[in-house]
Amino acid sequence: MTEVTDTQSTGAKHADPSRSSEQDLRALFGQSLAVFAAFEGPEHRIRSSNPAFSAVLGVPGAAVGSPLAESLPGSAGRELIAALDRVQRTGEPETGRDVRIVLGEGAHAREAYFDFGYEPRRDAGGAVTGVRLIGVETTQIKHAQRLTAEQRALLEQIARQAPLAEVLDGMARCIEDLAPQEVSVSVLLADPDGRHLRHGAAPSLPDFYNEAIDGIATGEGVGSCGTAAHRREPVIVTDIGTDPFWDDFRGLAERAGVAACWSTPILARDGSLLGTFAMYHRVPRTPQESDLALARLFADTASLAIERHHIEQAKAAAEAHAEAARVELAEAMRAEQKLRAEAEQRAAAAAELAARMRTAAAAQAATPHPERCQLGGADGCTAPAEIKVADSWGDAAWGCSAHVEEAIFNVRSAFIAGEEHGGLAAYLDR
Numbered sequence: 546m547t548e549v550t551d552t553q554s555t556g557a558k559h560a561d562p563s564r565s566s567e568q569d570l571r572a573l574f575g576q577s578l579a580v581f582a583a584f585e586g587p588e589h590r591i592r593s594s595n596p597a598f599s600a601v602l603g604v605p606g607a608a609v610g611s612p613l614a615e616s617l618p619g620s621a622g623r624e625l626i627a628a629l630d631r632v633q634r635t636g637e638p639e640t641g642r643d644v645r646i647v648l649g650e651g652a653h654a655r656e657a658y659f660d661f662g663y664e665p666r667r668d669a670g671g672a673v674t675g676v677r678l679i680g681v682e683t684t685q686i687k688h689a690q691r692l693t694a695e696q697r698a699l700l701e702q703i704a705r706q707a708p709l710a711e712v713l714d715g716m717a718r719c720i721e722d723l724a725p726q727e728v729s730v731s732v733l734l735a736d737p738d739g740r741h742l743r744h745g746a747a748p749s750l751p752d753f754y755n756e757a758i759d760g761i762a763t764g765e766g767v768g769s770c771g772t773a774a775h776r777r778e779p780v781i782v783t784d785i786g787t788d789p790f791w792d793d794f795r796g797l798a799e800r801a802g803v804a805a806c807w808s809t810p811i812l813a814r815d816g817s818l819l820g821t822f823a824m825y826h827r828v829p830r831t832p833q834e835s836d837l838a839l840a841r842l843f844a845d846t847a848s849l850a851i852e853r854h855h856i857e858q859a860k861a862a863a864e865a866h867a868e869a870a871r872v873e874l875a876e877a878m879r880a881e882q883k884l885r886a887e888a889e890q891r892a893a894a895a896a897e898l899a900a901r902m903r904t905a906a907a908a909q910a911a912t913p914h915p916e917r918c919q920l921g922g923a924d925g926c927t928a929p930a931e932i933k934v935a936d937s938w939g940d941a942a943w944g945c946s947a948h949v950e951e952a953i954f955n956v957r958s959a960f961i962a963g964e965e966h967g968g969l970a971a972y973l974d975r
């Protein structure tokens with residue numbers, strides 16, 4: 546019973562990991578607005594419209610009654626008006642999917658995508674009097690589709706163990722492409738002790754900047770990234786020019802042309818620091834919720850990539866260690882085998898010698914010989930003389946079996962003298 550309770554309480558402590566990422570995706574997808582308008586006659590005079598139509602397409606609310614071409618000039622109007630013309634003329638409904646429209650002008654221009662439905666309006670006699678337009682902006686859906694495709698590609702790269710630098714570089718470029726504003730991404734990697742940050746990837750920041758940042762300490766007030774790493778929470782600096790965190794790096798940032806830096810720590814599943822993920826902007830900027838969601842999403846992806854890399858590194862180190870141990874063991878085994886073979890050879894040689902000595906002693910027993918061993922050297926040997934040995938110079942002596950064995954092993958030219966031979970004769974016979 547206690548076990549069940551334990552399991553339940555453990556389960557309750559862990560939040561569903563997919564939940565926060567879903568919330569981030571929802572923030573990124575945003576809410577799509579439906580636009581509606583009804584037009585009248587071949588000039589497509591606006592008869593009625595909803596506020597979203599005015600807000601999204603930038604058509605003033607007071608434009609009711611005026612032709613659409615007047616209130617929506619430029620390329621945005623042309624595409625819509627061409628479709629309205631066709632439906633007005635043919636009376637056939639039309640749909641347009643992911644129609645690209647550039648809204649606004651100059652610095653404020655933005656690219657938007659819509660799904661449009663055009664329905665003819667008819668009078669009692671069936672004649673087409675105008676067109677009804679219903680549209681849904683799909684910009685964020687298209688954006689989200691691209692984002693999820695990129696995310697999937699990165700996860701596949703991680704799964705097939707592409708080099709970390711390659712994955713992080715690809716991730717940085719992907720976000721730079723996806724972000725609606727110009728942004729430069731930087732990934733810094735934490736040292737194992739978490740005290741310093743090393744260059745990971747920053748394909749759009751100048752080299753001098755990356756080199757200067759490489760190795761910065763983690764700590765309160767060390768730019769956006771050092772502080773985010775230290776606090777283990779996002780640090781949003783909207784204006785580098787005035788933020789005290791950037792006191793030591795302001796000149797560097799100015800030379801690199803960056804004015805805002807939002808940094809998110811990259812944390813492992815156990816909460817340890819893996820690095821930081823930063824988005825730099827050329828002008829002071831405050832992030833939207835969708836920007837922060839994008840940062841969290843990619844900090845999570847980076848975490849996967851870095852953790853995977855650490856696991857691979859640990860595995861490679863363990864394999865190298867095991868290989869070294871294997872080589873060492875093989876060498877020890879070879880040495881042991883050599884020693885054993887030598888010992889076996891010596892034992893065989895000793896056994897053979899002992900047999901020859903026994904035979905010689907028996908054969909020489911009747912031969913006159915000194916009583917005591919002559920091979921005891923300065924100390925002398927009191928053992929009885931049993932075997933006659935000789936050397937290649939013809940010298941001969943009688944010794945005990947121990948001294949004869951010693952002489953034969955240590956003096957290369959010593960051998961057991963035959964009963965019938967002197968030393969040299971036996972040598973010549975061999």
Ligand SMILES: [Zn+2]
Nearest residue numbers: 918926945948
């Ligand atoms: Zn002796």
